[in-house]
Amino acid sequence: MNNLKITILGNGGCINDGLPYNSFLVNRNFLIEAPPDIMLSLKTLNRDIDLIDTIFISHLHGDHTFGLPFLIINKWMKSRQEGMRTPLTILGPNGIEPYVKKITEYAFTTANPCYEWLKQNITFSTIQSNVAMPFENLKLSCFGLRHVIKSYGFFLENRHETVFSYIADTTWCRQVEKILERRPQIVFIDMNGGESHVHISPEEVIEKGLPITQGKTTYYGMHLAEEFGHHGAHIQCGKQGEEIIIQY
Ligand SMILES: [Zn+2]
Ligand SMILES: [Zn+2]
Numbered sequence: 724m725n726n727l728k729i730t731i732l733g734n735g736g737c738i739n740d741g742l743p744y745n746s747f748l749v750n751r752n753f754l755i756e757a758p759p760d761i762m763l764s765l766k767t768l769n770r771d772i773d774l775i776d777t778i779f780i781s782h783l784h785g786d787h788t789f790g791l792p793f794l795i796i797n798k799w800m801k802s803r804q805e806g807m808r809t810p811l812t813i814l815g816p817n818g819i820e821p822y823v824k825k826i827t828e829y830a831f832t833t834a835n836p837c838y839e840w841l842k843q844n845i846t847f848s849t850i851q852s853n854v855a856m857p858f859e860n861l862k863l864s865c866f867g868l869r870h871v872i873k874s875y876g877f878f879l880e881n882r883h884e885t886v887f888s889y890i891a892d893t894t895w896c897r898q899v900e901k902i903l904e905r906r907p908q909i910v911f912i913d914m915n916g917g918e919s920h921v922h923i924s925p926e927e928v929i930e931k932g933l934p935i936t937q938g939k940t941t942y943y944g945m946h947l948a949e950e951f952g953h954h955g956a957h958i959q960c961g962k963q964g965e966e967i968i969i970q971y
Pocket of ligand 2: 782784870892
């Protein structure tokens with residue numbers, strides 16, 4: 724048996740009730756999303772930024788990216804103090820590289836040495852749907868979603884099952900159903916609410932998702948406006964600090 728450890732760093736959506744913003748770690752090295760408060764969430768949970776070697780950015784909205792300049796300047800500072808090279812790969816939508824350079828420039832100017840460190844140490848990789856890459860002894864595949872701008876999620880699978888999937892900011896669409904038809908063990912899903920027609924509502928997960936997954940999948944509601952109580956046995960509210968061990 725192998726284990727995958729998922730740690731929820733934050734559960735809040737773009738506009739929320741004072742929640743830490745939506746972000747999580749897969750094992751110790753793979754960070755998903757870099758919201759404005761990412762350094763605070765990592766420090767709160769005592770996570771080591773040195774160990775983060777890959778970051779997945781679902782889309783280029785500030786609630787998923789504006790922590791990057793602060794992560795970058797902290798990584799630069801640590802590498803300077805400890806004299807080591809800490810390579811980092813940022814996986815994101817088309818345009819991720821100029822976007823990250825631009826927001827880092829706005830945050831600290833190109834005169835700051837962290838900007839040069841960024842250029843030397845960060846590898847940018849554009850998300851391509853239908854291209855699988857290895858992750859530990861699993862396969863990671865990305866898929867496009869339907870949001871205000873292009874947004875992506877991913878799933879991890881082995882030959883036998885889909886172990887985990889992240890359904891980032893999206894409205895309910897056929898792609899969401901296709902992922903749920905895989906009946907992943909665990910799904911992290913945007914449950915920000917359907918009123919704005921740019922996110923999924925809890926009612927949609929209950930009415931459309933549960934009949935597809937038929938008790939085989941546990942959903943964690945993420946990207947929330949506010950935390951929720953009870954939506955039945957298979958829908959949990961994602962909470963900061965929660966660690967989920969998935970065996971496969
Ligand atoms: Zn968002
Ligand atoms: Zn968004």
